[in-house]
Amino acid sequence: MSWSTRDTHFDKDLVTTNGNKYMIGNGYMGYRGTLEEFGKEQLVAVTLAGLYDKAGDKWREPVNAPNGLYTSIACDGEDLTVLDSEVASHVQELDIRSAVHCRETVYNLPEGGLLTFSAERFASLDNQHLLVSRLSIHSTRDCRIVIETGIDGKVWDINGPHLFELQEQLEKDVLITSAITGELKIPVVVAEQAVFSFGEQQIDEGKALRRISVEVRAGETYEWYKYVAVYTGLDALNAGDTPTPIEAAVHAVRSAQAQGYAVLLNNHRQLWEDRWSHSDVIIEGDEEAQFALRYSIYQLLIIAPAESEKVSIPARGLSGQVYKGAVFWDTEMFMLPFFLHSDPGIARNLMMYRIHTLDGARRKAAEYGFLGAFYAWESQDTGDDACTLFNVNDVFTGRPMRTFFRDKQVHISADVVHGIWQYVQFTGDDSLLLDGGAEVVWECARFFYSYAYYNSVKERYEILDVTGPDEYHERVNNNAFTNALVKETLEIAMRTAELLKEKYPEAYRDLSAQFSAGPYLAEFEAMLDSFYVPQPDPESLIIEQFDRYHKLEEVTLAELKSRVINKHEYWGGGNGLATTTTILKQADIVLMLNLFKHSFTKAVKKANWEFYEPRTEHGSSLSPCIYALVAADIGSPDWGYPYFMRTATVDLTGVSKQYVGDLYIGGTHPAANGGAWMAAVLGFAGLYFDGETVHIHPSLPKQWQSVELPVVLRGGSFRLHISRDEVTVSAAASNREDLAFTIQDGQPELCHPGAQLRLRLEAASV
Numbered sequence: 001m002s003w004s005t006r007d008t009h010f011d012k013d014l015v016t017t018n019g020n021k022y023m024i025g026n027g028y029m030g031y032r033g034t035l036e037e038f039g040k041e042q043l044v045a046v047t048l049a050g051l052y053d054k055a056g057d058k059w060r061e062p063v064n065a066p067n068g069l070y071t072s073i074a075c076d077g078e079d080l081t082v083l084d085s086e087v088a089s090h091v092q093e094l095d096i097r098s099a100v101h102c103r104e105t106v107y108n109l110p111e112g113g114l115l116t117f118s119a120e121r122f123a124s125l126d127n128q129h130l131l132v133s134r135l136s137i138h139s140t141r142d143c144r145i146v147i148e149t150g151i152d153g154k155v156w157d158i159n160g161p162h163l164f165e166l167q168e169q170l171e172k173d174v175l176i177t178s179a180i181t182g183e184l185k186i187p188v189v190v191a192e193q194a195v196f197s198f199g200e201q202q203i204d205e206g207k208a209l210r211r212i213s214v215e216v217r218a219g220e221t222y223e224w225y226k227y228v229a230v231y232t233g234l235d236a237l238n239a240g241d242t243p244t245p246i247e248a249a250v251h252a253v254r255s256a257q258a259q260g261y262a263v264l265l266n267n268h269r270q271l272w273e274d275r276w277s278h279s280d281v282i283i284e285g286d287e288e289a290q291f292a293l294r295y296s297i298y299q300l301l302i303i304a305p306a307e308s309e310k311v312s313i314p315a316r317g318l319s320g321q322v323y324k325g326a327v328f329w330d331t332e333m334f335m336l337p338f339f340l341h342s343d344p345g346i347a348r349n350l351m352m353y354r355i356h357t358l359d360g361a362r363r364k365a366a367e368y369g370f371l372g373a374f375y376a377w378e379s380q381d382t383g384d385d386a387c388t389l390f391n392v393n394d395v396f397t398g399r400p401m402r403t404f405f406r407d408k409q410v411h412i413s414a415d416v417v418h419g420i421w422q423y424v425q426f427t428g429d430d431s432l433l434l435d436g437g438a439e440v441v442w443e444c445a446r447f448f449y450s451y452a453y454y455n456s457v458k459e460r461y462e463i464l465d466v467t468g469p470d471e472y473h474e475r476v477n478n479n480a481f482t483n484a485l486v487k488e489t490l491e492i493a494m495r496t497a498e499l500l501k502e503k504y505p506e507a508y509r510d511l512s513a514q515f516s517a518g519p520y521l522a523e524f525e526a527m528l529d530s531f532y533v534p535q536p537d538p539e540s541l542i543i544e545q546f547d548r549y550h551k552l553e554e555v556t557l558a559e560l561k562s563r564v565i566n567k568h569e570y571w572g573g574g575n576g577l578a579t580t581t582t583i584l585k586q587a588d589i590v591l592m593l594n595l596f597k598h599s600f601t602k603a604v605k606k607a608n609w610e611f612y613e614p615r616t617e618h619g620s621s622l623s624p625c626i627y628a629l630v631a632a633d634i635g636s637p638d639w640g641y642p643y644f645m646r647t648a649t650v651d652l653t654g655v656s657k658q659y660v661g662d663l664y665i666g667g668t669h670p671a672a673n674g675g676a677w678m679a680a681v682l683g684f685a686g687l688y689f690d691g692e693t694v695h696i697h698p699s700l701p702k703q704w705q706s707v708e709l710p711v712v713l714r715g716g717s718f719r720l721h722i723s724r725d726e727v728t729v730s731a732a733a734s735n736r737e738d739l740a741f742t743i744q745d746g747q748p749e750l751c752h753p754g755a756q757l758r759l760r761l762e763a764a765s766v
């Protein structure tokens with residue numbers, strides 16, 4: 001079974017796409033899939049999680065560190081690079097099983113003969129500060145090679161520069177590049193140790209670059225290693241003698257060198273093996289889907305904040321500074337389910353990030369004159385909103401357009417609450433509520449209480465003037481998705497209170513005291529009693545996306561596309577193409593039907609899928625997976641399959657929107673990666689855990705014979721095998737409790753620790 005992806009020739013036009021596709025990372029940093037000799041023009045980036053900087057009045061964005069893996073080769077005075085030299089063959093490959101990137105380029109030497117340059121690298125999972133590489137050259141004729149390798153301090157920035165007072169120095173044999181960020185003056189340090197057993201080395205004073213000259217003999221292989229460490233002032237360095245980032249980085253490369261490449265690679269591999277052992281999903285019968293799904297999981301794993309609860313996952317992962325490195329609702333709604341089922345510790349970190357950024361959300365609510373917590377649409381380190389009021393430029397006039405993502409996508413606060421409750425219900429770990437989760441829940445409920453409008457004629461609370469997931473229709477009233485989520489927030493606020501009161505009465509009393517001035521539970525309850533959520537029309541079963549949606553112009557997507565004047569024009573906003581029509585950017589009602597799948601009949605889901613799908617542009621990579629999920633839910637997996645494949649391959653094919661207006665939005669798509677997992681596991685395999693019982697309702701696409709996966713439920717480890725006629729559940733012997741499973745709504749059966757359940761499926765429904 002395939003665990004790697006490769007390109008077997010070099011194509012200049014794919015440099016940016018491959019930078020995303022071949023990315024490696026370890027949650028602390030992302031390293032784009034660029035080649036050793038590349039520089040900032042080819043978008044090399046070592047993107048650091050959670051370190052942001054603002055240059056002048058430009059957008060705040062994450063900081064890219066200097067590139068410690070920079071290496072170039074010259075033969076007999078001539079530079080060899082895939083960009084300009086004569087290449088006889090070239091392979092770039094990513095092994096997703098161990099997150100190791102390789103390239104091998106064979107150059108036709110100007111005076112005849114071939115020179116092979118190979119490099120392998122990984123971002124250590126064992127020590128998240130480390131990048132490690134093994135490189136080699138081999139020539140078919142004698143020649144003089146000069147290798148330049150060190151730390152490239154000329155970094156790619158979208159809205160930089162971010163690194164100031166850049167200094168290059170040498171400490172014994174370790175190269176060091178250090179700088180401080182402009183806004184917060186945070187030190188950023190890269191140290192590099194290269195180990196050569198050949199040639200003559202020269203390092204110019206004040207330069208983080210080594211020049212190794214060697215008379216290469218035909219037929220011999222010359223191999224060397226690079227150990228690179230990245231530290232910043234944000235790293236909690238070992239207490240005690242408190243080393244500086246420079247000391248920590250130097251120490252890290254020295255001990256890496258002492259351990260050696262093979263040991264480091266082996267440790268890294270073992271940790272990856274362990275990761276896969278609790279996250280790999282095996283699809284039998286569909287190689288293409290198998291690889292695409294694994295690749296999607298890989299993308300999530302390389303950016304998962306396994307060691308920090310102060311960062312979450314940005315919308316473009318760690319693939320650069322696109323989208324300001326900001327965290328959107330994507331995390332809670334599209335990525336969290338994967339982590340909940342495979343690594344609850346990471347799921348907890350993601351939700352702790354929201355707790356740590358609660359003050360930013362409080363500030364935003366206050367700024368708009370509301371109570372409680374209004375989470376940032378684009379969240380960075382403090383939780384203050386990085387989203388601007390003018391997020392898109394009009395391609396026709398070049399003028400900034402007023403967009404209302406920041407002010408009106410109020411559903412973000414409900415998404416955060418949804419995530420917190422999912423975590424608590426799923427894991428049973430209610431300590432998250434005591435660690436700040438309850439405050440987040442209640443503050444968000446207070447925000448909605450202050451945002452809601454009481455319609456005294458209709459005697460109900462409504463939510464007016466919002467933008468739902470479909471961003472092409474801004475400032476609408478009673479967006480069904482938003483209203484449904486606000487209702488859920490209020491319910492969760494009540495349930496949180498009940499849970500704490502019962503289990504932690506003292507903590508409940510103390511926490512509640514903070515909210516005694518209200519609005520609090522009494523008000524939430526009153527609001528819930530007369531809260532309006534748009535319902536299916538009794539005849540058509542369609543739920544109107546928002547008030548008066550049905551009054552908009554009905555056009556086909558094809559017709560709308562034919563009206564496009566500029567391929568980068570923005571379809572939403574004041575005068576966007578879609579604004580006056582029923583065409584939506586992404587799943588909205590259908591997403592709601594998926595989130596609250598047990599509150600709607602199959603007929604309602606089907607009617608709305610069929611109504612909204614032709615009207616959906618899928619202009620966001622978050623959209624198709626939701627159509628796949630609901631298709632599976634209504635028993636039509638083959639309708640869903642193409643949407644699943646589109647989602648799962650987005651970062652392999654690079655087929656996605658690259659521009660909105662004149663803004664570059666390329667990069668990786670973690671929400672789609674999480675969406676692919678959801679479609680496969682929660683959709684086709686039909687897994688649903690309500691906190692007590694695991695329900696399995698398979699709906700496999702025709703190509704799939706079975707799906708097999710590990711899951712962690714309530715702290716217990718299980719392995720599920722779901723085929724067309726049978727479900728097998730194996731519980732780890734180390735599990736501490738029984739867990740109930742029901743298949744196709746049958747009788748629940750308990751699975752004891754160490755036991756196996758085999759449950760037959762009714763053929764017709766798979």
Ligand code: BGC
Pocket residue numbers: 315328329330469471585586619620622671
């Ligand atoms: C989508 C949003 C999403 C954002 C970041 C936008 O294009 O419409 O729903 O949160 O991208 O992925």
